[in-house]
Amino acid sequence: MEILTIENLSFYYPMNQTPTLKNLSFSVEEGEFLTVCGATGSGKSTLLRLLKKELAPIGERKGEILLEGSPIAEVNSASEIGYVMQHPEQQIVTDKVWHELAFGLENRNLPQNEIRRRVAEMASYFGMEDLFFRDTSSLSGGQKQLLNLASVMVMNPKILLLDEPTAQLDPIAASDFIATLHKLHREFSLTVILIEHRLEEVMPLSDRLLILENGELFAFEPPKEAVKKLENRADLLLSMPCAVRVSHALSGNGKKEVLPLTVREGREWIRRTYRNKIQTLSEEMLPKRKKVLEWDRVFFRYEKNGADILSNLCFSVCEGECFCILGGNGAGKSTMLGVTSGLLKPYSGTVRLFGKKLKEYTNGSLYKQNLAYLPQDVTTVFLRNTVRDEFEDSDVSLADFPYDFSSLLEKHPYDLSGGERQLVALAKILAAEPKILLLDEPTKGLDAYAKAEIIAVLHALKEKNVTVIAVTHDTEFSAEIADRVALFFRGELISSDTPKKFFSENRFYTTPVSRMTRGYYENTVTVSEAVSLCLANGEKGEKE
């Protein structure tokens, strides 16, 4: 049965001649899991917001949106249509977990007893009994986002809309969230419409994939069919799971077969299709270079009687190197960057930059042409009302930056998209001409296109001999850019190695490509490496 029908939907933002959505017509079945993807500015969020009348953007709408046959304007949208947004923190309204769960029911003026029962039921379904009396601000990002989902589900919606709900979460919390979503979909046959750019996990759960391009429907069919349409569309392929990217890069010459979507399918597909006579690509050895940053037995804790966050940390980074640090949440990765940037003071041990102790850099000289730090939350970088004002005091002319952002100069920094904001913040940091760049989760919340741009910028900086230390959860990103990768565990750096070695030896902290190819090929961690190995080996059944 159709639950949602969209007929000839077009949408114009005020003062805009070109429509953001062009003549969309499609319908969603009851109990369907629909994933929406597309580039920034393709109209995904506009479409999703139009489905929820309270959040519909201002502008001119043409066409019909029907929920179970009745126009969306006449539906009791607050309880029938649930909506979860990207930012876990800002969606929370109240100070206590129990109050947040009850908020929507209070708005419907339900009696105490019914609220009590439904809140208790939701809390136990989501495993939140222990959090029930906690302050919402004390929850982790993943817990916050699950709370947001629970406080929407408590209203008993028929259809659930989610706009990039996992973008701000680390991979483990994101998997948890997706798993909960899957459980809701499976157990209650809940209709789900999800905008997502982590397609690796979501793709196998989706009944259909809706790909938007410039406000038009590019594809609307089951994932297996949809990915076939992506031939020669490098831009759209970028956000696809790596099995799709590998298989597309290899069978671009018009082969029509069932393409793999998941790691498991990709693995079978490679084994079935390609030989493995050549097992590994040769690796370039890095030349020895001088050390620029040295850590010597550093200990740090936040409170006198607290636990050590950094304990006996020793390592060094060489000039022009890109050093990536992976590790679980709360392992102390960000604390380590805080100590490196001189914001936090260790109680024992020394950090040396260019052979000089950090505390010997006085009066901000540490931050001039030496070291720069890009925090996780890049909104904290901006102080002015336009991007142009942000660069007013800098000595560097805008043309000298490794990338162009002149089209963004008149915008307010808060109005930029996630990717644009990251690039502008990075530019502001680069204005101090640092030799060492500290990045905290530089790819958090970015879609595949923005991520590719950041990777290109970092490669350009490497050419200029800038040393980069990045803390990240993103294995694919670090496989692309790192010279060395290390694992942070219990206040120490454990095993640092080249990405090839590091990822092919790890089982969990590794890239999907490595999981796809291990045992068949060695040391293969990125899509391009897998593709060139497959090509070098040739297909089975072909003449050698």
Place this chain on the structure above:
Amino acid sequence: MTHLNPIVLFFYFAAAAGISMFSMNPVIQIFSLAGALSFFFLRNAGKRTGMHLPLFLLALLAALLNPLFQHNGATVLFVLNGNPVTKEACIYGAVTALMLLATLYWFRSFSELMTSDKILYLFGRISPKIALLLSMAMRYIPLFGAQLKKTAQTQKAMGYFKEDNAMDRIRGYMRVFSVTVTWALESGIVTADSMEARGYGEGKRSSFAVFRFYRKDGFYLMLIGALFLISVYGLATEAVAFQYYPTFGAQAPSFISTLTYIAYIMLAFLPTAAEAGEKIKWKYLQSKI
């Protein structure tokens, strides 16, 4: 006491401390202080409870100051700098000190028992709108502080503040403060969206609370109410009135004054008794586990 409904708790403390504050009867003050102290120390038995000495010194000061400035009273004890120090003024000061201490300790117990969510619940009874507003404020203020600190740290790591120039630093922090206000407004838009998406502003809303009103709460409310009314009656009819100047004078003991004293003593020791009862009951229940 912890498990009583906040309304009952609030009413109890208002009654016990209120009567003590509006009466200058030494008997009532002594029992008020005894009740307040016994409850506070029974609840916090074996715990470090912070400062006590400064409170007692403050009370002592209040007791000493009265005879120095108040020279009423018939019985002169001695003359200080040409001013008479009277017995009546000394006693009056001592009773004031008792009242001060009693009130302070009632409030200490009150603030320990009435956590922020209980206070919100009380406001929610009055108006759901105020309750929501307070709840949002409780959430936003720490959030704002955290963002302010984060921004200042980031700016520091960008070399925004110079260490040797105070003016420059103040100007920098003002800029950081103003941008954090912008941030708060900006993220307020998301919060407003999230509220509207869940049906806020679509008519009358109820106010949910995790606290329930049990039969036990009703019993305590009635008991406290009765004791309170008897005490107030005793105060209002001046059956327990006490005169300090120029000489001590008390009403002759009567049925009403005896009843008032008994009622207030019961009121003052009610939480101690309830707490002790709970502790004994818990020991007994524990022995069965």
